[in-house]
Amino acid sequence: MAKIFCVANQKGGVGKTTTTVNLAAGLAKVGQRVLMIDLDPQGNATMGSGVDKRKLELTVYDVLLESASITEARAQSDKLKEAGCSYDILGANRELAGAEVELVEVERREKRLKLAIAAVDHEYDFVLIDCPPSLSMLTLNGLCCAHGVIVPMQCEYFALEGLTDLVNTIKQVKANLNDDLQIIGLLRVMFDPRITLQQQVSDQLKAHFGDKVFDSVIPRNVRLAEAPSYGLPGVAFDPNSKGAQAFITFAQEMVDRIKAM
Numbered sequence: 001m002a003k004i005f006c007v008a009n010q011k012g013g014v015g016k017t018t019t020t021v022n023l024a025a026g027l028a029k030v031g032q033r034v035l036m037i038d039l040d041p042q043g044n045a046t047m048g049s050g051v052d053k054r055k056l057e058l059t060v061y062d063v064l065l066e067s068a069s070i071t072e073a074r075a076q077s078d079k080l081k082e083a084g085c086s087y088d089i090l091g092a093n094r095e096l097a098g099a100e101v102e103l104v105e106v107e108r109r110e111k112r113l114k115l116a117i118a119a120v121d122h123e124y125d126f127v128l129i130d131c132p133p134s135l136s137m138l139t140l141n142g143l144c145c146a147h148g149v150i151v152p153m154q155c156e157y158f159a160l161e162g163l164t165d166l167v168n169t170i171k172q173v174k175a176n177l178n179d180d181l182q183i184i185g186l187l188r189v190m191f192d193p194r195i196t197l198q199q200q201v202s203d204q205l206k207a208h209f210g211d212k213v214f215d216s217v218i219p220r221n222v223r224l225a226e227a228p229s230y231g232l233p234g235v236a237f238d239p240n241s242k243g244a245q246a247f248i249t250f251a252q253e254m255v256d257r258i259k260a261m
Helices: 016-029 060-064 078-083 096-103 109-118 137-145 157-176 196-212 222-230 242-260
Strands: 003-007 034-038 088-090 126-130 148-153 183-191 213-219
Touching: 003 016, 003 137, 016 034, 016 078, 016 126, 016 148, 016 183, 016 222, 016 242, 060 096, 060 109, 096 137, 109 137, 137 157, 148 157, 157 183, 157 196, 183 196, 183 242, 196 213, 213 242, 222 242
Parallel strands: 003 126, 003 148, 034 088, 034 126, 148 183, 183 213
Antiparallel strands: none
16 A cells, blocks of 8 residues: 655745655655656646646546546656656646636545545555645645655745644644644755754754654755756756755655654
C-alpha cells in the first residue's frame, strides 16, 4: 500500500512544486515507485515533470469528476526516463479550476481523490500531491486522502505565521474528515546559512517542533531554479548540483522515516 503525502503550505511562493517534483524524482532515483498528482490548476508540477499540460487528453480533473480512472489519466515523461528518475504523473491544467464549482453539489466531493487512489495504491510506494496555496475543495481532496503533510518552508518570519494557519487547518481536517492526517515533517527550503535570521528561525523550528523538522535542508540553488524552464526537476536536470543532491538525501530520509513509523 502506498504512503500518500500532500506537499502543502497556505503561503504561496515557498517552493511546494519544486519540493514535490524533486522529491518524486529523488524517490524514483532511490528505487521507489512514485505517483505525482498535480492538484494546482496552474499545472506547474505537470510541466516541471516533463509533460505538456496543453496536450493532455485526460487530467486529474477527469478523475475528480469520475469520468476517468487514474490508470487511464496518468502519464510519463520520456525526459525523466532518460534521466533515470521516472515517475507516473497525474497532470493538471486550467480545466481543474472548474472542478471547484462542479464538485460543490456532488456526493462525497471531498473523498473523490481518495477513492480514485484506492484503486491503484498497490502499484506505488509513494503518492505525492502538489496542493494549491489555499484551503480549497482541491486541497481538501488532497488532505482527506493523505497519511501526512510535508511542509516546505523558508526560514523567515512570515513563514512562521503561515505555518500556524496550516497547523490549524490540519487539526480541523483531522478532527472531521481524516483521522490519519498529521504533519510528517517540516522541510527547510531555499536556505542560506549566511543569513543570520534564517539560522535563528531554523533554530526556533527545531526547538518548537523537534524531530518533526527534517534533518535534510534544501539550499538556495540556481540549478533548481533553472530546471523548470527545461521541463525537468532539478534532480534530473543537474543531478550533481547541491540542490539536487540535497533532494536525493531528503528522499532517502523520507524512505527511512516511513520504515521507522
